[in-house]
Amino acid sequence: MKNLYITLSFVAISFTISAQNKDTAAADKLYNRYEYVDAAKEYLNLVEKGKADGYVYKQLADTYFNMFNTAEAAKWYAKATETQQDAETYYRYAQMLKANGKYEESNAQMRKFAAAAPSDSRAVAFMKNPNYVPKLMDKTKLFNINPSDVSSDKSDFGAVLYDNAVYFTSARNGARKNYGALEEPFLDIYRADYNADGTVTNATTVGTLNSQYHDGPLTMSADGNTVYFTSDSFRENKFEKDKKNKLKLGRNSIYKATKNGDSWGNIEILPFNSKEFSTSNPSLSRDGKTLYFSSDRPGSLGGVDIWKVAVNEDGTYGEPQNLGNKVNTEGHESFPFIADDNKTLYFASSGKQGLGGMDIFKIDLTEGDATNLGKPVNTEKDDFAFTFNGVKGAGFMSSNRNGNDDIFAVSPICGVDVLVLVTNAKTGEILSNASVSILDDQKNVIATEMSNAKGEVKYRVECDKPYVVQASKDGFVGNTFAVTKSKGPNAKIDAALQPIETIITENEIVLNPIYFEFDKSNITQDGAFELDKLIQVMKSNPNMVILAKSHTDNRGSNKYNELLSDRRAKSTRQYVISRGIAANRISAKGMGELEPKVDCGENCTEEQHAQNRRSEFLIVK
Structure with missing residues (x-):
């Protein structure tokens, strides 16, 4: 559901016109109307009748890709790639293989993708570091992830905690009509109580925000009086007509609402929306000055990028700005969440190096590069919509790791950032390229790195556990240094090595x-x-x-x-x-x-x- 809702307005209809014919017309029409369940049936009928070719196999694979049925998508991409395909097809095949844990086979398809699109940033990153998965697997665990009792048997995602209330998006309202793509009800915004023990109860629809179309997720101002939320442009009767497929193409748009007693009123569409592209998944900084969102608007590097826009004191908005290639790729980046410090951004990406599907990344917008949060936050499936309440020390994320979009509770693991500084014990000189290892209390080596030009190596370890640092360098006596138990957030180890004087x-x-x-x-x-x-x-x-x-x-x-x-x-x-x-x-x-x-x-x-x-x-x- 999440995969479809976020991509309805920008799914690439990437087929060769000459490959279509009267046999594929019915299936193609369903596909172009985003009615993937029925489209898959029609394409499968062509396979059973012996009327399938590379085009049909690719369309069938793309249909399952858009429903994130990874096993079926991989099966049909394998058939499609028996004939020459475009670069993106090889990339999608690689992603589906990775989503099923087949990393070596995925790498083989990524090499084909890189050969077909060598300048693509995803290809460049892969060729620089093709065997990155083991490192991701070994990353220090940052969060505990547990199923949330707010999830239902339908799609649930985009949960965010404000004070003692959780707002999330769900298709659980069985009374609403289904739409054709995944044959689930339309999405609504829900509110639930966040209890002292971390449970979430009493989920009800936020009636004044919801329409008869898709609604959610939302973001809220620090004072609780303003929300920004995603909804279909049909709400404003704005859409494009696809006459050929007899289809009205709406776009995701961001709306603003203000508190009106116990409900929400003054709902208005933001001025930088358009019926020509989608704008969705808003996240407002705690100081209220910047709104982050995802969009496929002109200027995007890939299918969907993450953007930001200034929120002015007079209620007007600045010009939307793309966050650039430290965040965005030629793939899809979505579900931004700006943390309480107004500089740490969490987001989901299918274009950066991950474990499969969408992975959750974190970046300090003032410096550095985006980093993958590793397991158990990320898996071979789609992981997205990470949010965190710093005051409560708790958060949520969404994932289809169990076969359906579900909400998971996030709790941080207490960690200590250990900074090791390697120097010459006699002169105080900085020692670069020294080998530095950190070991647990059982003498197991957790990681080994070389000191940088500043003589530094940084590690993140768990609180309240003892560790040992070992440092060595040619010409110096290697030594060990204790890292005492600490609750964090930082510990500094002066690893002064004596020159060898034998x-x-x-x-x-x-x-x-x-x-x-x-x-x-x-x-x-x-x-x-x-x-x-x-x-x-x-x-x-x-x-x-x-x-x-x-x-x-x-x-x-x-x-x-x-x-x-x-x-x-x-x-x-x-x-x-x-x-x-x-x-x-x-x-x-x-x-x-x-x-x-x-x-x-x-x-x-x-x-x-x-x-x-x-x-x-x-x-x-």
């Missing part, structure tokens, strides 16, 4: 002991930091040859310890080789328990055992 004697490179865990031979993080010093020395002395001797404690049999120390020696050697040192420059020998650091016999403490589990580095040449 002691080199005539016979040995003296490092801090390379300790191993009990009964293990793998290199630990602390051990790696020390071995990095050895590697630095060997790189600075290209003729140096080293013997690495590995030792165990005296627990276990002599034979077992000999084998264990041999494995430790080999692990040490392999680590050094893996960092670029030639294999013929380092040998390894396991000494077992023959040469203890601390000769404590049978009465060794845990600390003494640990000291005996070590590696040493002798200069052979």
Whole structure:
């Protein structure tokens, strides 16, 4: 329902005229009238009669695309693309495959799309980063998403919370007549109570705002006295006539209404609407000075773009402005929501890199680029209409992830923005291109990034959990830094690294002991930091040859310890080789328990055992 309502006025009738014929006339007429359910039946009849070709398959696929039946759309796009198609068909096929979790197959179609339309921003973004999906999957979770009890068995979307009331759009009114596209009732604006426990009850229509056509969603001023809402231009008896298809083409338009007692009155259409394009999905900034909306008006980069217009104190409006290519693409961008800070914009896009269908993005309009909110906000299906009430700390979004447009409750996960600054501990100099990892309390690496030109790396982690930052750079001693539990919003870690100043004697490179865990031979993080010093020395002395001797404690049999120390020696050697040192420059020998650091016999403490589990580095040449 959402997909249709938002696209009724701009669906591209992208077919080759020569491909139409008397056999397709009935289906084409239904398609052009947006009566997709019946159009699909007619096209399927042609398939069953053996009268289908590339045109019919494409029309059938587009029909299911417009109903967001992803499985059927992908099935028929596969048939359509057996013959040459336009670039947008390959893009749509890729989106439908992605919506079904078939990312590799989707990438194959995106490569065809990029070849057909290499300058399209969607193609450019894909070619720069074709394997972006795993990163999106691994993004830090920002919100919890739960089904809202306000949803019905019909389409429900566009919920927004003002004070203790939720306004949303729904097709649940079964008493109203259906329209042909999806055979559901027309949309109405509803109001419901938002309760202290987060439940939403007592949904009723906002009668004075609704018409006999589609209405909603809406946005409300901070004082609660003004609303802007979407409605059909039929409300003003404004439409274009499609004589060929005997169809009246209305457009989505934005209307304004003011509070009149307990109802809404003084309903007026805004002056920048037109019967030639659609204007919908308004969102008013909290200061009341800017109205954001979606439109396919002239100047749009794609099918639908996000625009803004100044709301003047005298009640007039400025000239609508396109938000540009940081927000908009050649695809569709819609459902803008401007946050309480008047600068953070949430919006839905089918053109930016996402998980499938429409994904929800966030951008600071004063700086930076749009970022995908990741899972669980976004899925392989359509996710859209994200709104958030900063005072209540709660919000809503809409999605057809369960097969129908439903409303979901949004609650933020408490997060801390960790800023790591890597410097030279002796000079205070900024260290760029340092490797910085953040680990959880189970020592699992969450992410690894390189420090930027300012020596910075930023991570977002959950509140009230301890984390550890590891930083390393050639020529410096790697180190770990604790990130203590915090409720946020920010934490700064000064990761000051000591320059490597290794002691080199005539016979040995003296490092801090390379300790191993009990009964293990793998290199630990602390051990790696020390071995990095050895590697630095060997790189600075290209003729140096080293013997690495590995030792165990005296627990276990002599034979077992000999084998264990041999494995430790080999692990040490392999680590050094893996960092670029030639294999013929380092040998390894396991000494077992023959040469203890601390000769404590049978009465060794845990600390003494640990000291005996070590590696040493002798200069052979």
